[in-house]
Amino acid sequence: MRFSANPVTPCGVSQDAPPSHRPARTLADIARLAGVSTGTVSRALAGSSLVNAETRERIQALAAAHDFRVNQMARRLRTQKTGVIGVVVPLGHERRQHLSDPFFMTILGHLADALTENGYDVMLSRVIPDAADWLERIVDSGMLDGVLLIGQSDQMAAIERVAARYRPLVAWGSSLPGQVHCAVGTENVAGGRIAAEHLIARGVRRIAFLGELRAPEIRARFEGVCAAAAAAGLPAPLQLDTHLASEMMEREIAAHLTRHLDRIDGIAAGSDMIAMTTLRVLADQGMAVPSDVPVIGYDDLPLGLQTVPRLTTVRQDIARGARAMVERLFARIAGQDAPSLVMAPELVVRDSA
Amino acid sequence: MRFSANPVTPCGVSQDAPPSHRPARTLADIARLAGVSTGTVSRALAGSSLVNAETRERIQALAAAHDFRVNQMARRLRTQKTGVIGVVVPLGHERRQHLSDPFFMTILGHLADALTENGYDVMLSRVIPDAADWLERIVDSGMLDGVLLIGQSDQMAAIERVAARYRPLVAWGSSLPGQVHCAVGTENVAGGRIAAEHLIARGVRRIAFLGELRAPEIRARFEGVCAAAAAAGLPAPLQLDTHLASEMMEREIAAHLTRHLDRIDGIAAGSDMIAMTTLRVLADQGMAVPSDVPVIGYDDLPLGLQTVPRLTTVRQDIARGARAMVERLFARIAGQDAPSLVMAPELVVRDSA
DNA sequence: TCTCCTATTGCAATCGATTGCAACAAGCCC
DNA sequence: GGGCTTGTTGCAATCGATTGCAATAGGAGA
Numbered sequence: 001m002r003f004s005a006n007p008v009t010p011c012g013v014s015q016d017a018p019p020s021h022r023p024a025r026t027l028a029d030i031a032r033l034a035g036v037s038t039g040t041v042s043r044a045l046a047g048s049s050l051v052n053a054e055t056r057e058r059i060q061a062l063a064a065a066h067d068f069r070v071n072q073m074a075r076r077l078r079t080q081k082t083g084v085i086g087v088v089v090p091l092g093h094e095r096r097q098h099l100s101d102p103f104f105m106t107i108l109g110h111l112a113d114a115l116t117e118n119g120y121d122v123m124l125s126r127v128i129p130d131a132a133d134w135l136e137r138i139v140d141s142g143m144l145d146g147v148l149l150i151g152q153s154d155q156m157a158a159i160e161r162v163a164a165r166y167r168p169l170v171a172w173g174s175s176l177p178g179q180v181h182c183a184v185g186t187e188n189v190a191g192g193r194i195a196a197e198h199l200i201a202r203g204v205r206r207i208a209f210l211g212e213l214r215a216p217e218i219r220a221r222f223e224g225v226c227a228a229a230a231a232a233g234l235p236a237p238l239q240l241d242t243h244l245a246s247e248m249m250e251r252e253i254a255a256h257l258t259r260h261l262d263r264i265d266g267i268a269a270g271s272d273m274i275a276m277t278t279l280r281v282l283a284d285q286g287m288a289v290p291s292d293v294p295v296i297g298y299d300d301l302p303l304g305l306q307t308v309p310r311l312t313t314v315r316q317d318i319a320r321g322a323r324a325m326v327e328r329l330f331a332r333i334a335g336q337d338a339p340s341l342v343m344a345p346e347l348v349v350r351d352s353a
Numbered sequence: 354m355r356f357s358a359n360p361v362t363p364c365g366v367s368q369d370a371p372p373s374h375r376p377a378r379t380l381a382d383i384a385r386l387a388g389v390s391t392g393t394v395s396r397a398l399a400g401s402s403l404v405n406a407e408t409r410e411r412i413q414a415l416a417a418a419h420d421f422r423v424n425q426m427a428r429r430l431r432t433q434k435t436g437v438i439g440v441v442v443p444l445g446h447e448r449r450q451h452l453s454d455p456f457f458m459t460i461l462g463h464l465a466d467a468l469t470e471n472g473y474d475v476m477l478s479r480v481i482p483d484a485a486d487w488l489e490r491i492v493d494s495g496m497l498d499g500v501l502l503i504g505q506s507d508q509m510a511a512i513e514r515v516a517a518r519y520r521p522l523v524a525w526g527s528s529l530p531g532q533v534h535c536a537v538g539t540e541n542v543a544g545g546r547i548a549a550e551h552l553i554a555r556g557v558r559r560i561a562f563l564g565e566l567r568a569p570e571i572r573a574r575f576e577g578v579c580a581a582a583a584a585a586g587l588p589a590p591l592q593l594d595t596h597l598a599s600e601m602m603e604r605e606i607a608a609h610l611t612r613h614l615d616r617i618d619g620i621a622a623g624s625d626m627i628a629m630t631t632l633r634v635l636a637d638q639g640m641a642v643p644s645d646v647p648v649i650g651y652d653d654l655p656l657g658l659q660t661v662p663r664l665t666t667v668r669q670d671i672a673r674g675a676r677a678m679v680e681r682l683f684a685r686i687a688g689q690d691a692p693s694l695v696m697a698p699e700l701v702v703r704d705s706a
Numbered sequence: 707t708c709t710c711c712t713a714t715t716g717c718a719a720t721c722g723a724t725t726g727c728a729a730c731a732a733g734c735c736c
Numbered sequence: 737g738g739g740c741t742t743g744t745t746g747c748a749a750t751c752g753a754t755t756g757c758a759a760t761a762g763g764a765g766a
Contacts, residue, residue, distance in 0.1 A: 025722090026721095026722060026723080027722065027723060027724095028722080028723095036745075036746085037745070037746045037747075038722085038723075038724090038746095039724080039725075039745075039746065039747075039748095040744085040745060040746075042723065042724060042725085043724090043725085043745090046724090050743085050744075050745085051744070051745080052743080052744060052745085055744085055745090067486070067489060067493070069489070069490060069493040069494065069495075070495075070722080070723065071430075071494075071495035071721090071722050071723065072494045072495045072496045072723095073426060073429055073430045073435065073495045073496060073721085073722080073723090074430050074495070074721070074722035074723040074724090074751090075722080075723055075724075076426055076723090076751095077424075077426045077427050077430050077721090077722080077723075077750095077751050077752070077753090078722080078723050078724045078725090078750075078751050079723085079724065079751085080751070082426065084476070087477075102455065102458070102656075105455070105458035105461075108458075112477060112479055113479070116478070116479060121476055121478065121496075122476065122477045122478070123437070123474055123475065123476050123477070124440075124465060124475045124476070124477045125469070125474065125475070126465055126466070126469060133420070136420060136422070137422060140420070140422040141422065141424075141425045142422075142423075142424035142425045142426045142427070142752085143425045143426060143474075250658070276659050277659060279659075279661070280658070280659045280660075280661065283661045303455075303656070305603070305633070306629050306630060306632075306633045306660075307633075307659075307660075307661070308632070308633065308636045308660070308661045378752090379751095379752060379753080380752065380753060380754095381752080381753095389715075389716085390715070390716050390717075391716095391752085391753075391754090392715075392716065392717075392718095392754080392755075393714085393715060393716075395753065395754060395755085396715090396754090396755090399754090403713085403714075403715085404714070404715080405713080405714060405715085408714085408715090423752080423753065424751090424752050424753065425753095426751085426752075426753090427721090427751070427752035427753040427754090428752080428753050428754075429721095429753090430720095430721050430722070430723090430751090430752080430753075431720070431721050431752080431753050431754045431755090432721085432753085432754065433721070495722085
C-alpha cells in the first residue's frame with residue numbers, strides 16, 4: 001500500500017486534497033465561470049490552437065480546479081464516434097458454458113489489452129441468442145464503433161446476415177469458403193490432423209475424440225482426426241460428446257471413459273480444458289499418462305503448463321490472433337477492407353502424449 | 354450447426370430474408386413514413402398506452418420492417434440513464450498481471466451474469482493507475498450508472514476519495530475500520546489463520562507463505578498465518594514474494610523452493626494460482642504432495658478441482674460475493690444505503706494438504 | 707345545442723457537447 | 737485613412753431521442 005505524507009484517517013488511508021471549489025457539471029458552468037462561451041471552452045479543453053494560449057490555459061486550470069470532465073454521452077452523440085468496441089460471446093449451443101471458460105478469458109484478456117492500448121473502451125456481452133436479431137440489436141444500438149465476436153457458436157447464419165451490411169465486425173473462428181464475414185482463426189482440420197498424427201506416431205491405433213460437433217471449430221478438428229486415422233489405415237475414431245460447462249464436464253468424461261476405455265488407446269481432446277479434465281479423471285481411475293493412455297489437447301492455454309503431466313497440445317497463437325482481430329477491426333472502421341486470417345496450428349510436445 | 358430450409362450459399366450458410374425496405378436510421382424517418390410526429394413514434398415504440406393501439410402496432414410493424422432500432426446514445430443522453438455498469442480491474446502494483454488471471458475471470462463471469470440478467474451492459478476496463486485521477490475519469494465520464502471494482506490493489510486512497518462523493522461504487526476486497534467505500538470480501542486474516550491451523554494440525558512446524566504483501570488482501574492472509582503460528586508456539590513463517598504475472602510466477606517459485614525447501618515443511622499460498630503453480634514446481638523437483646510437503650491454497654477456484662493432487666484450499670464464495678456486490682450496487686443506484694459485507698472463509702480439505 | 711371530459715397527437719424544450727461560419731478587433735501596408 | 741489579413745471568440749445549428757404541456761376531435765351528458 002502506498003501511504004502519502006497527508007493526514008491519515010482512522011482507516012489508514014490518506015486523503016488527497018479535495019477540490020477547493022464546488023464541481024462544475026457542464027461546459028456551460030465552466031463557460032460562465034470563465035466569462036466565455038461554451039464553444040471556446042470546448043475548444044480550449046480539446047487543446048485547439050484556435051483559442052488564445054492564455055485563455056486556453058486559464059480555462060484548463062479552471063476545469064481542473066472544479067474537476068470537470070466532459071460528458072462522454074453528449075460528446076459521443078455529437079461526434080458520432082463512441083470509442084467503444086463490443087466484445088461479444090455468443091453461446092448458441094452450450095448455453096450453460098460460463099464466461100469464465102479459460103479460453104474465452106485468455107482471448108478476452110488479449111483483446112482488452114489491444115483495445116485499451118488504442119484508446120478504446122470494451123463493452124462485454126455474453127449473449128444467449130434467443131431472439132433471431134440478437135446481433136442486429138448489438139450492432140444497431142448506436143453505442144459501438146465495432147464488434148468483435150469470440151467464437152461463432154452455431155450462429156453462422158446470423159453473423160453472415162449482419163456482416164453483409166455492417167463492416168466493422170470481426171469474429172474469432174472458422175473461415176468457410178464463400179463466407180462474407182471477416183474471421184481470424186486457425187486451420188482446425190489441419191490441427192486435428194496434426195494431433196492425431198502425433199498420437200499415431202506414438203503407437204496409438206484406436207483414437208477417442210472428446211468434444212461435441214455443433215461448434216464448427218470442434219467439428220473441423222474432428223474431421224482432421226478422422227482424416228489422419230484414415231490415412232494411416234486405422235479404424236474410425238470414436239467420437240464422444242463432451243459439454244463445455246465445467247460442472248458437467250468431469251462427470252461426463254468419467255462416464256465416457258469407464259464405458260469405452262478398454263476400446264481405445266489414445267485420446268485427442270477437442271480443447272485444452274477437455275484435455276485437462278481428462279487428465280484429472282484418468283488420475284482418479286489410476287491410469288498413467290502418457291504410458292497407459294496418451295492425451296493431446298488443443299489451444300495451448302497457459303494453464304496447460306501447470307498440469308501434471310504437462311499437456312501436449314496443438315497451439316493456436318491466441319495473442320497473435322487477438323492482435324490480428326483488432327488490426328482488422330480498425331482497418332474496417334477506417335473504411336478499408338480486411339481479409340480473413342487463417343493461421344497454421346503448431347504441435348507443442350510436452351509430457352502428456 | 355443449425356441449417357434452415359432456406360437457400361444455401363457456397364459457404365454453407367443459410368441467408369435469412371433481408372428486410373424488404375431500406376433501413377430507417379432515426380425516429381424522424383419512421384415518423385415521416387408513418388405520417389406522425391417523432392413524439393408519437395417514440396411513445397409507440399416504448400409501448401406507451403398514450404398512443405392508440407392501432408397506430409402503435411402500425412408504427413411497431415413499420416419499425417420492424419425497416420429494422421429500426423433507437424439510438425442508445427441519444428436515448429441515454431436524454432434520459433440520463435446509461436444502463437451500463439463499469440467493471441474495473443485496477444492493477445496498481447503488479448502491472449504485468451494479465452486480465453486472464455483466473456480469479457479475475459471467475460468473479461468477472463459471475464458479475465457479468467448478474468448484471469446482464471438485470472438488463473445492464475458491462476463495460477470492462479483494465480486500468481493501470483498512472484494518473485492520480487484514474488477513478489475520477491471513470492466515474493465522471495457520464496457513461497456509467499455505477500462502478501464495480503475487482504480488487505483494491507494499492508489504490509485505497511483513490512477509492513476512498515471518490516467514494517466520498519460517488520455513491521454507486523462497490524469494490525471487491527477488504528473492509529478496513531473507518532473505510533467509507535462499500536466493499537464485499539472475505540475475512541482474510543481469519544482465512545489465513547484457518548489455512549495455517551490446518552497445516553499445523555497436519556504436523557507442519559515451519560510454514561512458508563508464498564505471496565507479496567502490497568495487496569491488502571494478501572497481507573491480511575499473511576497476518577492470519579503468522580497469528581496461527583504464534584498461537585501454536587511455532588517460529589515465524591517464512592514470507593516469500595511471488596508476483597502474480599503468470600510468466601514469472603513459476604520461475605520465481607522454483608527459485609524460492611530450491612533455496613528454502615530444506616528450511617520449511619509446509620506451504621500456505623496467497624492464492625490458488627500460486628498454489629497450483631507450486632504443485633507443478635514441486636512435481637518437477639520430485640517432491641510428493643502432501644506427503645513430503647503439504648500445500649494449501651486460497652480462493653477455491655473451480656480449477657483447483659482439476660489439479661493432481663486436488664487442491665486443499667480456503668474457500669471464498671465468489672458467486673455469492675458477486676451477487677452481493679451487484680445487489681449493493683443496485684441499492685446504491687436506487688439511492689439507498691448499503692453496508693459492506695465480510696464473508697467468513699471456509700476450509701475445503703481435498704488432497705494437497 | 708352547449709359544456710365537459712377523454713383519448714390521441716403534435717409542438718417544442720431539453721439532455722451536453724461540437725463545429726462551421728460570422729463577427730470583431732488589432733495590426734499592417736500602401 | 738482605407739482596405740486587408742490574422743488571430744480570437746461568439747452564435748446557433750446539430751447529433752437523436754424523450755416528455756411536459758397544449759391542442760384537437762369526438763362522444764357523453766344535461
